[in-house]
Amino acid sequence: MLVTTSTRRITVARTVSELRAAVDAARSAGRSVGFVPTMGALHAGHATLVREAARQHGTVVISIFVNPTQFNDAGDLQNYPRTEQHDLLVAAEAGATIAFVPSVDEVYPHGFATVVSGGPITEQLEGAHRPGHFDGMATVVVRLLNLVRADVAYFGRKDAQQLAVVEQVVRDLAIGTRIQGVETVREPDGLAMSSRNVRLSADDRVRALALSRGLRAAQRVADGGEHSARTIESALRAELDGASLATDYATLVDAATFRPVDVLDRDCVLAVAATVGPVRLIDNVRLAPAAS
Numbered sequence: 001m002l003v004t005t006s007t008r009r010i011t012v013a014r015t016v017s018e019l020r021a022a023v024d025a026a027r028s029a030g031r032s033v034g035f036v037p038t039m040g041a042l043h044a045g046h047a048t049l050v051r052e053a054a055r056q057h058g059t060v061v062i063s064i065f066v067n068p069t070q071f072n073d074a075g076d077l078q079n080y081p082r083t084e085q086h087d088l089l090v091a092a093e094a095g096a097t098i099a100f101v102p103s104v105d106e107v108y109p110h111g112f113a114t115v116v117s118g119g120p121i122t123e124q125l126e127g128a129h130r131p132g133h134f135d136g137m138a139t140v141v142v143r144l145l146n147l148v149r150a151d152v153a154y155f156g157r158k159d160a161q162q163l164a165v166v167e168q169v170v171r172d173l174a175i176g177t178r179i180q181g182v183e184t185v186r187e188p189d190g191l192a193m194s195s196r197n198v199r200l201s202a203d204d205r206v207r208a209l210a211l212s213r214g215l216r217a218a219q220r221v222a223d224g225g226e227h228s229a230r231t232i233e234s235a236l237r238a239e240l241d242g243a244s245l246a247t248d249y250a251t252l253v254d255a256a257t258f259r260p261v262d263v264l265d266r267d268c269v270l271a272v273a274a275t276v277g278p279v280r281l282i283d284n285v286r287l288a289p290a291a292s
C-alpha cells in the first residue's frame with residue numbers, strides 16, 4: 001500500500017514479507033537503509049530522528065508498533081495514543097520511505113518464546129520502577145533490527161537508559177546495525193517531546209515543566225564546579241517538590257552502567273521520572289565534571 005502526501009510517498013508494509021520485499025528493492029537499487037523504531041503518536045522528536053536518518057540514507061524505514069510486552073501497566077498500554085494516519089503523514093513528510101506497521105501476531109507469531117534481557121543496566125532506574133519493561137523493549141528491538149537489517153538505527157536520547165540497553169544487546173549479540181543516539185527535542189519552554197504529553201491537562205503541562213527546569217538548575221550547579229551528587233540532585237528535587245510532583249527518581253548515575261554515583265567524577269546522566277496528573281514522564285541531562 002502507498003500513502004501519498006502533497007510532496008512525498010511512503011510504502012506501508014503490514015507483514016514481514018511486505019517489509020522484506022520493500023527493503024530488498026531498496027538494496028537492489030543500491031540504497032543504504034536507515035531505521036527509526038517507534039510506537040507511533042509521532043511528534044517533532046520522531047520527525048527529527050527520521051530527518052537525521054534521511055540525511056544519511058536513500059531509504060528510511062520507520063516502524064509503528066505499540067509493543068505490548070514493554071508495558072508493565074495495562075492502563076498505560078490501553079491509553080497509549082494510536083494515530084496511524086497522522087503518523088504516516090508525519091513520517092513521509094520527514095523523509096521516511098517505508099513504514100512497517102505490523103499487527104501483534106506479525107511481531108510475535110504463534111510459538112514466539114524468546115526474551116532478550118539487557119543485563120545489569122536494566123536493573124537500575126526505569127528497570128526498578130517498571131519490572132519487565134526493558135526485557136519487552138529489548139526483545140522487540142532485536143526482532144525489528146533483524147527484520148529490517150538497516151545500516152543504522154536511530155534512538156532519541158530522552159530515553160537514555162533505553163539507548164544504553166539497546167547498545168548493550170546490539171554489541172553482545174553482534175547485530176550488524178549501528179546504533180546512533182539523537183539529541184532530545186524540546187518544546188520552546190523546555191518540555192521534552194513525548195507521545196504521552198498529549199494526555200497532560202493545561203495545568204499539568206505547566207507543572208511538567210519542573211522536570212526540565214530542575215535539570216537545567218542542576219546543570220548550572222554542576223557547571224559551577226559542584227561534584228557532590230546529592231547537592232546536584234537537590235537542585236532538581238527542589239523544582240519537582242515545588243510543583244508537588246510524585247517523583248520515582250531524580251538520580252545522578254554513571255553514563256555507562258546507570259548505577260547511582262556519589263560524586264560527579266566521570267560522564268554521568270542525571271535522570272528523572274515523575275508522574276504529573278495521569279502521565280508518567282522521564283527526562284535527563286548528561287553531566288561531566290566541570291574543568292578545574
Ligand code: PAF
Pocket residue numbers: 037038039065067070137140141159162
Ligand atoms: O522508544 C520507543 O518508542 C520504544 O521503546 C521502541 C524503541 C520503539 C521499542 O518499542
